[in-house]
Amino acid sequence: MPDVRTMNLNDIAVRLDWMLAAPDATLVAAAPDLADELLSRGEAILEIWLTAHDATPTINKVEGFRLLALHRQGARGDASFNACRETCRELVYHRNLVFLDPTHPDTARRLRLGAMVARHLTLFIGGKLEVAGLGEFCCSSRPLRQREAIAQPAEIAGYSRRM
Amino acid sequence: MSGKYKQVAYYPGCALEGTGHSYNRSTKALGKALGLDIVELKNWNCCGAMEVKNVDPKLQTYLSSRNLSIAENMGFDTVMVPCNGCYHNLKKAEYDLANDSASREVTDRLSRKAGHKTYEAGKVETIHALDWIKEAIGEDGLRARVKNSLKGFKIANYYGCMYTRPRHIFPEKDKGAGSESTSKPHFMDDLLAAAGAENVEYPLKTACCGGAHTLSDSDTSTKLVLNLLTTAEACGADVIATECPTCHSGLEMHQMRAEKVFGRKTTVKILYFTQLLGMALGLSARKVGVHENFSDCLDLLRARGLG
Numbered sequence: 001m002p003d004v005r006t007m008n009l010n011d012i013a014v015r016l017d018w019m020l021a022a023p024d025a026t027l028v029a030a031a032p033d034l035a036d037e038l039l040s041r042g043e044a045i046l047e048i049w050l051t052a053h054d055a056t057p058t059i060n061k062v063e064g065f066r067l068l069a070l071h072r073q074g075a076r077g078d079a080s081f082n083a084c085r086e087t088c089r090e091l092v093y094h095r096n097l098v099f100l101d102p103t104h105p106d107t108a109r110r111l112r113l114g115a116m117v118a119r120h121l122t123l124f125i126g127g128k129l130e131v132a133g134l135g136e137f138c139c140s141s142r143p144l145r146q147r148e149a150i151a152q153p154a155e156i157a158g159y160s161r162r163m
Numbered sequence: 164m165s166g167k168y169k170q171v172a173y174y175p176g177c178a179l180e181g182t183g184h185s186y187n188r189s190t191k192a193l194g195k196a197l198g199l200d201i202v203e204l205k206n207w208n209c210c211g212a213m214e215v216k217n218v219d220p221k222l223q224t225y226l227s228s229r230n231l232s233i234a235e236n237m238g239f240d241t242v243m244v245p246c247n248g249c250y251h252n253l254k255k256a257e258y259d260l261a262n263d264s265a266s267r268e269v270t271d272r273l274s275r276k277a278g279h280k281t282y283e284a285g286k287v288e289t290i291h292a293l294d295w296i297k298e299a300i301g302e303d304g305l306r307a308r309v310k311n312s313l314k315g316f317k318i319a320n321y322y323g324c325m326y327t328r329p330r331h332i333f334p335e336k337d338k339g340a341g342s343e344s345t346s347k348p349h350f351m352d353d354l355l356a357a358a359g360a361e362n363v364e365y366p367l368k369t370a371c372c373g374g375a376h377t378l379s380d381s382d383t384s385t386k387l388v389l390n391l392l393t394t395a396e397a398c399g400a401d402v403i404a405t406e407c408p409t410c411h412s413g414l415e416m417h418q419m420r421a422e423k424v425f426g427r428k429t430t431v432k433i434l435y436f437t438q439l440l441g442m443a444l445g446l447s448a449r450k451v452g453v454h455e456n457f458s459d460c461l462d463l464l465r466a467r468g469l470g
Contacts, residue, residue, distance in 0.1 A: 079329060082328055082329065083324055083328070083371040084370075084371065085346075086347075086368075086369045086370065087367070087370050087371075089346060090366040090367070093366070094366065109397075112397060113394070113397060116366070116393065116397060117366050117394075119390055120370050120387065120390050120391075123386050124370075124387065126383075127383035127386075130383060131380050131383065
């Protein structure tokens with residue numbers, strides 16, 4: 001397994017594409033390792049976000065998973081980060097499905113679905129690194145341009161003073 | 164059938180008069196077929212959507228509260244909203260008016276200036292179209308009325324992000340058995356299963372579609388939607404059911420854009436849950452506005468004995 005600590009989002013996407021294209025037998029043969037790798041990929045994706053924002057990624061766990069602790073860390077003060085809350089939880093769920101029963105007939109499919117969930121996390125974080133407001137309106141109920149509105153009270157917020 | 168929500172005020176919102184017209188048509192047709200009465204708010208206004216909220220959230224709270232005030236004046240204690248964005252904004256206004264004195268002050272000032280009674284939190288309950296059918300008819304009631312079973316349809320239910328987030332504005336959710344879940348919503352799954360459909364396990368049912376950035380950063384939105392579509396197909400779905408006009412048009416538009424820009428074709432169809440339930444009750448595809456969708460579903464519907 002490649003060292004996820006040195007990976008960027010593109011490397012992660014390439015690895016996930018490999019997982020999605022791999023034959024069933026390849027996935028099944030390494031199922032528990034690949035299930036854990038999916039979780040590590042998810043952690044690496046959130047670490048990239050946190051590091052880009054000058055935060056030190058936590059080593060703590062929430063509900064037994066570091067991925068969920070990293071998500072909680074990212075969401076602190078940035079409610080739009082909750083747009084990937086369930087994506088992280090689904091990643092944990094798919095990892096558990098495979099890890100707890102690696103010989104299940106659906107193992108290859110479960111790994112691929114886990115890889116698709118991880119890909120969504122990659123796309124979301126990649127998008128947020130480009131446009132920080134991604135997920136802002138939808139999930140946080142916080143205005144995108146609140147700062148501008150505060151900075152220009154005469155023009156934008158004037159209605160309340162005139163009345 | 165509890166009888167609750169048998170007659171409710173109806174707030175369609177702006178999108179349902181534009182790109183979401185088929186959602187408006189199918190919601191009304193479904194209500195009529197089920198014997199439920201919906202009365203459209205008189206002289207309703209925009210909920211504040213993202214445009215107003217981005218500039219001034221308290222003005223958005225006022226705009227949403229005016230719709231709640233209209234519902235109260237019309238004698239209703241419940242307003243039903245099919246659009247996730249409107250639903251979210253009305254619920255947020257309710258929360259802000261109950262918990263934020265500054266929001267109450269601005270709303271009161273603007274209401275007096277506009278010449279109508281200030282809406283007070285707690286007078287009108289905002290429900291989603293899913294709550295409406297689930298509570299007023301329920302799965303058993305729906306099952307008993309099905310004329311054209313959705314048997315054979317494999318459906319991925321996509322709820323989008325605004326139906327469940329942020330959690331604090333939806334105090335009625337996550338209350339155990341019978342209530343909706345914010346982490347794994349299931350009301351749409353329940354209703355479509357009652358109509359005979361097979362719901363596939365879809366891990367991205369509340370994942371971000373990049374909807375708010377669909378114009379400013381189209382490539383990000385297209386990639387997110389493409390992943391939603393390919394994952395639905397990988398889950399075995401032939402249809403994605405939606406319950407929000409923004410999600411719906413985003414999925415349809417970016418499905419086409421993904422093919423045009425990235426050369427990635429997906430074949431999964433996109434239909435509103437109200438269209439699927441309407442057809443299950445015997446309404447024609449035209450009656451529920453399938454011809455107004457961008458996603459061409461008619462071949463699939465005809466092959467399954469609908470349409």
